[in-house]
Amino acid sequence: MLLFNSLTRAKEPFALPADRPVTLYVCGVTPYDTTHMGHARTYMVFDVLVRYLRGQGAEVRYCQNVTDVDDPLFERAKRDGLGWQELAERQVAQYVEDCRGLNMLPPTYFPRASEEIETMITIIARLIELGHAYVADDNIYFSVRSDPDFGKMARMGYEELLATANQRGNDPSDPRKRDPLDFILWQTGKPDDPTWPSPWGPGRPGWHIECSAMATRYLGDQVDIHGGGADLIFPHHPCEIAQTEPVTGKRPFVHIWMHAGLVWLDGEKMSKSLGNLVFARDALREYGPDPIRWYLLSQHYREEFAYSRETVALCATLTAQLRAASAASGGGALPLDLSRACAEFHAAMADDLNTPTALALLHTMVGDTLAAAAEARDVTAASTTVRDLATLLGFTLGL
Numbered sequence: 346m347l348l349f350n351s352l353t354r355a356k357e358p359f360a361l362p363a364d365r366p367v368t369l370y371v372c373g374v375t376p377y378d379t380t381h382m383g384h385a386r387t388y389m390v391f392d393v394l395v396r397y398l399r400g401q402g403a404e405v406r407y408c409q410n411v412t413d414v415d416d417p418l419f420e421r422a423k424r425d426g427l428g429w430q431e432l433a434e435r436q437v438a439q440y441v442e443d444c445r446g447l448n449m450l451p452p453t454y455f456p457r458a459s460e461e462i463e464t465m466i467t468i469i470a471r472l473i474e475l476g477h478a479y480v481a482d483d484n485i486y487f488s489v490r491s492d493p494d495f496g497k498m499a500r501m502g503y504e505e506l507l508a509t510a511n512q513r514g515n516d517p518s519d520p521r522k523r524d525p526l527d528f529i530l531w532q533t534g535k536p537d538d539p540t541w542p543s544p545w546g547p548g549r550p551g552w553h554i555e556c557s558a559m560a561t562r563y564l565g566d567q568v569d570i571h572g573g574g575a576d577l578i579f580p581h582h583p584c585e586i587a588q589t590e591p592v593t594g595k596r597p598f599v600h601i602w603m604h605a606g607l608v609w610l611d612g613e614k615m616s617k618s619l620g621n622l623v624f625a626r627d628a629l630r631e632y633g634p635d636p637i638r639w640y641l642l643s644q645h646y647r648e649e650f651a652y653s654r655e656t657v658a659l660c661a662t663l664t665a666q667l668r669a670a671s672a673a674s675g676g677g678a679l680p681l682d683l684s685r686a687c688a689e690f691h692a693a694m695a696d697d698l699n700t701p702t703a704l705a706l707l708h709t710m711v712g713d714t715l716a717a718a719a720e721a722r723d724v725t726a727a728s729t730t731v732r733d734l735a736t737l738l739g740f741t742l743g744l
């Protein structure tokens with residue numbers, strides 16, 4: 346199949362490995378607020394990828410982490426007068442319930458950053474030895490000047506990289522940094538933040554190192570596919586590359602970088618900071634999983650998604666027809682043959698997960714099946730095809 350690699354900005358062939366599982370790492374949630382449709386879209390894209398690869402006969406090892414060592418979690422816990430672990434526990438449980446409600450397959454590994462600190466410390470120590478990181482007071486920074494390829498995925502000049510990093514939490518005025526773009530590997534944090542022991546004193550890891558540690562620990566030095574939301578194209582994913590490759594000595598760290606476009610609502614990015622969120626559990630209560638899935642897959646995963654509540658409601662009609670066609674039976678003559686449309690469906694999926702085309706084809710197959718059933722034609726094979734393809738895309742069909 347072909348998959349678009351954000352690093353090369355080209356569709357590249359991805360062949361299933363013959364002698365080992367496919368490895369997939371997807372950056373997970375920071376558990377401090379309920380799952381919104383931006384999360385739902387990103388994780389649904391990778392859910393469909395996993396289903397598709399398994400449908401091709403591949404074993405897939407899918408690691409999705411929980412970023413439970415992160416400023417927003419600690420800040421929210423303080424604001425609400427809760428322990429950070431208590432808040433994280435509650436929010437992870439909600440997230441898992443939302444994903445299950447959306448009929449997403451559970452990842453093979455679901456590690457929490459707070460339980461993987463040892464691996465992070467090992468990588469940081471090696472980066473210091475190799476001259477890629479330095480200690481300043483009690484903090485440790487990655488030196489971006491030590492990596493001539495730093496930030497390549499973003500295709501920006503230095504000033505633009507810095508401006509983007511600043512928008513996304515970088516502190517350029519930290520006097521301990523050699524370069525304003527250097528990023529934290531280990532920090533003492535604020536006085537009441539949680540800390541873990543380390544060779545450099547008690548502290549906690551930076552966000553980026555968490556994913557390098559969990560990806561390599563669970564999936565190995567090199568990963569087939571690594572994904573996340575498009576806002577991770579810089580700085581998070583380039584930081585992961587910069588930290589990981591010198592330590593493992595293997596390039597590339599990741600063969601295919603996949604990014605799902607962000608979800609917008611009423612002309613603005615759906616985000617916690619703007620407060621314009623549609624929560625997965627509210628949408629699930631209103632529409633159920635299949636209409637949401639149809640809706641989220643109806644646009645290509647790389648495009649930005651303009652969420653509209655009215656359109657989700659329209660998808661309920663389509664998924665009701667899907668359910669009817671997958672259960673259609675009977676008839677004795679003129680069997681309906683969907684093999685050509687079915688082949689086109691698979692070709693669309695193999696072309697960088699073109700779910701809009703796949704859904705359009707499925708919709709036509711559904712219409713043909715229902716029409717043939719109404720004419721008392723034989724739809725036994727056709728309804729099986731519809732059911733198989735719907736299941737491949739992760740529809741529950743009310744089961």
Ligand SMILES: [Zn+2]
Pocket residue numbers: 371372373556581
């Ligand atoms: Zn990550």
